[in-house]
Amino acid sequence: MSLISRRRLFSAGGAAAGGLLLSGCDGLVRDEKLKRIIGSAEAATQRWQRLVGRDGLAQEFALSDLSPVFKANGTQNPREAEYQAHAARGFADWRLAITGLVTTPMSLSLADIRRLPARTQITRHDCVEGWSAIGQWTGPQLGLLLKAAGLKPDARYVVFRCADNYGGEVDKGGSQSTSIYYESVDLVDAFHPQTIVAHSMNGAPLGVPHGAPLRMRIERQLGYKHAKYLVGIDVVASLAGYGRGKGGYWEDRGYEWYAGI
Amino acid sequence: MATVPIEQAPPAGTLVVKRHSAVVRLAHWLNALAMVFLIGTGLNIFNAHPMLYWGEYGATADADRRWLSIAAAGRKGGPYGYVEIGSLRVETTGVLGLSTGANGQLQALGFPGWATFPSYRDLGTARNWHFFWAWVLILNGLLYLGHGLVSGHIRRDILPRLKELAPANVLHDIARHARLDFPKGEEARRYHVLQKLAYGGMVLVLVPLVIFTGLGMSPGMNAAWPWLLELFGGRASARSLHFVAMALIVGFIVVHLLMVLLAGPINGIRAMVTGKLRIARESLT
Numbered sequence: 001m002s003l004i005s006r007r008r009l010f011s012a013g014g015a016a017a018g019g020l021l022l023s024g025c026d027g028l029v030r031d032e033k034l035k036r037i038i039g040s041a042e043a044a045t046q047r048w049q050r051l052v053g054r055d056g057l058a059q060e061f062a063l064s065d066l067s068p069v070f071k072a073n074g075t076q077n078p079r080e081a082e083y084q085a086h087a088a089r090g091f092a093d094w095r096l097a098i099t100g101l102v103t104t105p106m107s108l109s110l111a112d113i114r115r116l117p118a119r120t121q122i123t124r125h126d127c128v129e130g131w132s133a134i135g136q137w138t139g140p141q142l143g144l145l146l147k148a149a150g151l152k153p154d155a156r157y158v159v160f161r162c163a164d165n166y167g168g169e170v171d172k173g174g175s176q177s178t179s180i181y182y183e184s185v186d187l188v189d190a191f192h193p194q195t196i197v198a199h200s201m202n203g204a205p206l207g208v209p210h211g212a213p214l215r216m217r218i219e220r221q222l223g224y225k226h227a228k229y230l231v232g233i234d235v236v237a238s239l240a241g242y243g244r245g246k247g248g249y250w251e252d253r254g255y256e257w258y259a260g261i
Numbered sequence: 262m263a264t265v266p267i268e269q270a271p272p273a274g275t276l277v278v279k280r281h282s283a284v285v286r287l288a289h290w291l292n293a294l295a296m297v298f299l300i301g302t303g304l305n306i307f308n309a310h311p312m313l314y315w316g317e318y319g320a321t322a323d324a325d326r327r328w329l330s331i332a333a334a335g336r337k338g339g340p341y342g343y344v345e346i347g348s349l350r351v352e353t354t355g356v357l358g359l360s361t362g363a364n365g366q367l368q369a370l371g372f373p374g375w376a377t378f379p380s381y382r383d384l385g386t387a388r389n390w391h392f393f394w395a396w397v398l399i400l401n402g403l404l405y406l407g408h409g410l411v412s413g414h415i416r417r418d419i420l421p422r423l424k425e426l427a428p429a430n431v432l433h434d435i436a437r438h439a440r441l442d443f444p445k446g447e448e449a450r451r452y453h454v455l456q457k458l459a460y461g462g463m464v465l466v467l468v469p470l471v472i473f474t475g476l477g478m479s480p481g482m483n484a485a486w487p488w489l490l491e492l493f494g495g496r497a498s499a500r501s502l503h504f505v506a507m508a509l510i511v512g513f514i515v516v517h518l519l520m521v522l523l524a525g526p527i528n529g530i531r532a533m534v535t536g537k538l539r540i541a542r543e544s545l546t
Contacts, residue, residue, distance in 0.1 A: 026379045029386050041393035045481075053485020061317070069322035124318055124496060126480050128384065130310035131320035132496050220484045254385030260481025261392060 046258040050188065058194055058219035061122040066202060067133040070125070072209035075164045075181065078229055083163045091213035096197070100159075100235035103150035110199065110213050116140035119196050127223040128255065137217050138200040143191040145233065151187075154237045157247070158190040159183070160216050161232035166249055183227040184239055184247040184257070185218055194219040197230065222259040224250045271539050278450060280538035285414065288405040289533055291397065292468075296510065298394040301378030303507055304371070305387035311358075311371030313504055317495035326497065329504075333359040333369035340367065395475060402468055409464075418452060419461045425454040443524045449540045463513050467506055474503035 028034055078084075086094055091110055098106040120138040146158070160183045167179030189195055196217045199206055206212045211228025218225040225248070239245055244252040251257045271277055281289070312319070314326040330345045331353075342358025344351050355361070360373035363381065374380040378390065409415035424430070434455045437443075444453055452460065476482045477489040477499030493499040521529045532538035 026381070029379050029383075029390075035389075038389050038393045041389070041396050044396055045392060049479075049481040049485060053481065056484035056487075058480060058484045059487060059490065065317060067318055067320065067323070069320070071320040071322065124480075126478070126496065127320075128309070128388070130306065130500060131312075132318040133320050134318050220481050222480060250385070254383070254389070256385075256388065256392075261476075261479035 042256045042258055045256075045261055049258075049260045053220075054188060055192075056220070058121075058123050061124070061134050063122065063136065065122065065134050066136060070133045070135045070202070070210070071127075071131060073127060073129075073223065075166050075228065076209040078164045080163065080165055083229065086163075087208060087212070094213050094231075096214060096230060097232040098145060098149045098235075099232065101152040101155040101237060102146075102235050103152060104148070106145075106149055108145075113140060113197065113214070114199055116144065118199075119193070121194055121196070121217070121219070123194070123217070123219050125223055125226070128250075128259070136202045137196060137198040138203075139196040139198040139214070139217070141193060142195045142197055142216070142233070143193070145197065146190060146235070149235070151235055155187065155235045156237050157184050157186055157235075157239055159232075159234040159236055159239070159242055159247075160227035160230055161234060162227050163229040163231045178243045178252060180243070181227065181229070181249045182242055183216065183218075183225050183249070184236075184242070185221075185225065189218055189220065192218075192220065197233075220260055224248070224255065225259050275539045275541055277537050277539055279536060280532045281536045282408070282412065282414065283536065284404065284408040284412075286533055286536060288401055288408075291401045292405075295394045295398045295401065296514065298378060298390055299398060300507060300511065301376065302387040302391040302394070305377040305379065305382065306384060306391060307504065308371040308377065308382060309384045313501040314497035315494070315501060316497050317490075319497035319500075328501065331357050331371040340369070342369070395472070398468070399472055402464075402472070405464065415461075415465075419457055419464070421454050421457040421461070425457070430454055441523055445541055449538070459513065459516070463510070467510050467513065471503060471506040471510060474499045474506060478503065 094110050096108045096110075096113060098108070118138050118140055120136065122134060122136045124132050124134050126132045142158070162181040162183075164181040165179050166181040185195070194217065198211075198215050198217050199213060201207065201210055206215060211226075211230070214230040215228040216226050216230060239247040243249065246252045247257045248255075311332065312321070312327055312330040314323060315328060316326050319326045328347055331343075332345070333340050333342045335341075340359055341352055342354045342356070342360065344353050344357050353359075356373055357371065359367055359369055362368040362370070362374060370382065377387070379386055406415075409419070431454055434453055438455060443449075473489065474493060476486070477493050478496060483490055483496070490496055490499060493502055528539050
């Protein structure tokens with residue numbers, strides 16, 4: 001009896017292997033139970049990377065290592081009239097709001113931000129697609145801003161809101177729209193010394209294709225975490241309430257929230 | 262009851278020997294499954310940017326750093342797909358660069374849908390699955406290596422002895438393979454030198470290389486273990502070497518499957534399932 005079932009097991013295994021080869025396996029992707037099992041790898045990766053390198057610094061390069069052309073990806077020029085108006089005025093009235101679970105909410109002008117002590121770092125930007133480029137970034141550390149605002153005890157995540165209707169759909173109303181680009185990190189990456197709010201790139205004010213006037217640099221994670229066209233920093237206890245609740249525009253579309261790999 | 266070939270009593274004149282330990286068999290099949298998914302998802306991920314470079318970085322504009330690209334281009338008479346390695350361009354329409362999609366239409370795509378998982382372009386899903394199976398590959402590899410070192414399997418069965426590596430012996434083995442003259446009798450009890458080199462090359466060189474070059478592409482691991490990229494000469498190089506290691510692994514799998522077919526697939530596969538290999542007794546000395 002056990003012999004028969006072993007043979008059955010064999011033919012079942014053979015059929016499964018054959019199915020795989022014929023790409024009949026796309027259905028696996030839609031299986032909710034499998035999706036949860038497969039998705040468990042993300043938490044394992046995050047825990048592992050925090051275990052071996054919680055305080056590790058991303059490699060920093062020399063000026064001579066800069067990419068001749070730093071590829072711009074995603075939105076390269078937000079079409080919204082409000083953004084275009086800001087761009088036309090040289091972002092003179094741009095403001096960055098720091099709100100949420102903070103004791104002192106703030107609204108900073110670009111001039112305020114440029115006056116803050118800044119960190120300059122030459123780092124490699126790794127796109128999820130596979131290409132990479134080296135650029136120089138300057139701006140205050142996010143940790144500095146968060147300390148000034150003062151975190152309340154239940155703060156767990158920092159959400160970056162952007163003036164970028166990346167999905168292109170009609171605005172359904174502020175940060176609730178699933179079409180607006182946004183991103184988020186936990187407090188470990190928020191307070192990492194290389195996590196900065198960059199206002200300059202390669203020694204000049206940030207250009208529009210790279211997120212003018214402000215973008216995030218989250219150096220130990222992939223490019224989609226580095227939100228461009230930054231208008232707001234929200235300190236929150238939960239990521240629910242933004243987009244579809246997964247913590248970022250691309251996360252809402254199936255990408256990992258922890259993008260350290 | 263005993264009508265199933267797999268457990269049939271061996272014919273007279275054959276000897277049944279213990280070939281593979283339970284750990285080796287489990288590791289082998291788990292590895293095989295992981296490889297199918299890792300290669301399929303890896304090719305899907307590659308398709309998001311089907312170009313490879315050497316050095317610390319590389320993007321579309323860095324033509325001087327690029328050594329491979331798979332793409333489609335247009336010309337009179339319609340588009341064509343090609344692979345470009347250095348300055349050499351080979352047309353690969355139908356397979357690489359340009360292939361027929363599920364809807365029957367030609368589509369510009371690095372590797373064709375039948376080679377990728379999922380069969381359509383989906384970087385997010387491919388990454389989810391790639392990293393899940395990467396964990397399986399790593400944990401399975403640690404189990405195999407730990408067991409192999411403690412049990413002596415690697416030293417006894419995998420590492421070639423010095424005298425086996427003598428050129429005359431290697432050449433002799435190559436010649437016998439070319440004649441499809443596979444070991445019988447007493448000789449068949451252990452791996453010969455080409456098998457040792459192939460299996461050892463896979464489990465001790467290629468799989469570790471593919472894992473460490475994979476980790477070398479991770480910005481999180483780069484910060485944790487800066488030596489990873491010092492070892493591989495930069496992130497773009499690590500990505501290239503990851504691809505090369507994958508190609509060599511695919512080469513191993515093709516030759517391995519061919520050899521299993523030629524040397525007797527039923528006996529070989531049965532041995533990797535039950536652990537027992539049958540050897541013709543009359544040729545025992």
